[in-house]
Amino acid sequence: MSRVRKFHQKFIAANGRETQVTCFTISGTAPGPVLTIIAGQHGMEHSGPNLLPEFIEELSRREFAGTVHVCPCANPLALEMDYEFYPEHEDISKIKDYYYSIFRHNYCPWKLGRDDGETLYNMNRLWNDPDAPGIAGQIAQWLWKEICAEANIIIDMHCLQAEKPLIFNSFQKNNAIARYTGIEAVVMCNPNPPRYGAGNLTWQGSRGRNQYSICIEFSRQHGLKESEYELGKQSVRNVMIGANMMEGEVILDRPVWEVPYDSKGTRFRASHTGHIRYFFNLYDEVKKGDRVFQVRDIETLDVLEEGIAENDGILCAVSHLPVIKPGVMPCSVPKANLLAKSGVLLEKLPKDFFNQ
Ligand SMILES: [Zn+2]
Known part of the structure; x- marks a missing residue:
């Protein structure tokens, strides 16, 4: 049956x-x-x-x-x-x-x-x-x-x-x-x-x-x-x-x-226009002080800014935008529980x- x-x-x-x-x-x-x-x-x-x-x-x-x-x-x-x-x-x-x-x-x-x-x-x-x-x-x-x-x-x-x-x-x-x-x-x-x-x-x-x-x-x-x-x-x-x-x-x-809901942690906000390069994959564990991303000028190729994690956490909310602009949130590193x-x-x- x-x-x-x-x-x-x-x-x-x-x-x-x-x-x-x-x-x-x-x-x-x-x-x-x-x-x-x-x-x-x-x-x-x-x-x-x-x-x-x-x-x-x-x-x-x-x-x-x-x-x-x-x-x-x-x-x-x-x-x-x-x-x-x-x-x-x-x-x-x-x-x-x-x-x-x-x-x-x-x-x-x-x-x-x-x-x-x-x-x-x-x-x-x-x-x-x-x-x-x-x-x-x-x-x-x-x-x-x-x-x-x-x-x-x-x-x-x-x-x-x-x-x-x-x-x-x-x-x-x-x-x-x-x-x-x-x-x-x-x-x-x-x-x-x-x-x-x-x-x-x-x-x-x-x-x-x-x-x-x-x-x-x-x-x-x-x-x-x-x-x-x-x-x-x-x-x-x-x-x-x-x-x-x-x-x-x-x-x-x-x-x-x-x-966690309303989790605390690093919320990045870009202050330049440029190409963004992430150094972690989505949901990777990130430690305080880790370089999470950098933004590079499209004309000079100079590095304009870097995102440094202010706490231990995981990489979240990675933006789909290939070109980051001032005010855009490229990603966040919330504190997370294993x-x-x-x-x-x-x-x-x-x-x-x-x-x-
Ligand atoms: Zn649905």
Whole structure:
């Protein structure tokens, strides 16, 4: 008998467009925790949607304890458009005039972008809310009821624009899970956000006593970064091993750091125009006094300024700009806490972790 149950629900948008959301439940070979993985809430974020079908096949052949629910493509209409959300009440044809550029990252053809205010078209603001509006709200309600409300661990897969993936996490308790992923930076978010921010899946999914939830952000939007798919699958395997759902050991190649909310540390601000050269990679450990970058004059090639770390920390927030200008923040070195060392066996969670 197949251990995979595939099921779906149909939804109709306000403009009449019909869509279907598909979920998979993979039953383990022994009792254990419930893990839910959701991806594709935001339509320009394609890593989770692409790696999860392969991961479902892998799990269907592997022994593991517990149950895994997966929804690879939570927001099919937005994914098809390669846009963050599906604006069902707006003129959808405007997407034809849209092109993405990192230099106008928040530009929105409907003037509903992140710089313009709060839109309830954004599925990841509508979780665990019986009054959530629109097709995005209906999908979120259905997924919450079917695969999220009873989950012990929720992994929500997104993408941002950076050199490497990171994790967003609102609550300290989730770091017990996040440390296994091997994703190098766990960036802590406001634990008490206003209602809009509190509508995100991982905030809602962390509220129960035996519920833990993290958001993995892969590092490319509006494109494919297939080189990260294996990292994504391994991060979930590691969580399952750490949570005693899967046999194996977790030994990480790179350390995992927690960047506290409102973390203190060096915030650089450039004072010249020129080419910038960084001497560390994103999330590398930096020591107080280390030279982090230098800026070179484009005409004379002289070094105009250097960034020296004022504290121990990790390299974060590296700018995408090739030419730095006065006032621009090229990077920062926040003080960070080590969540998991590299090269050592990580201790697993206690067997009764989810039954406390
Ligand atoms: Zn997202």
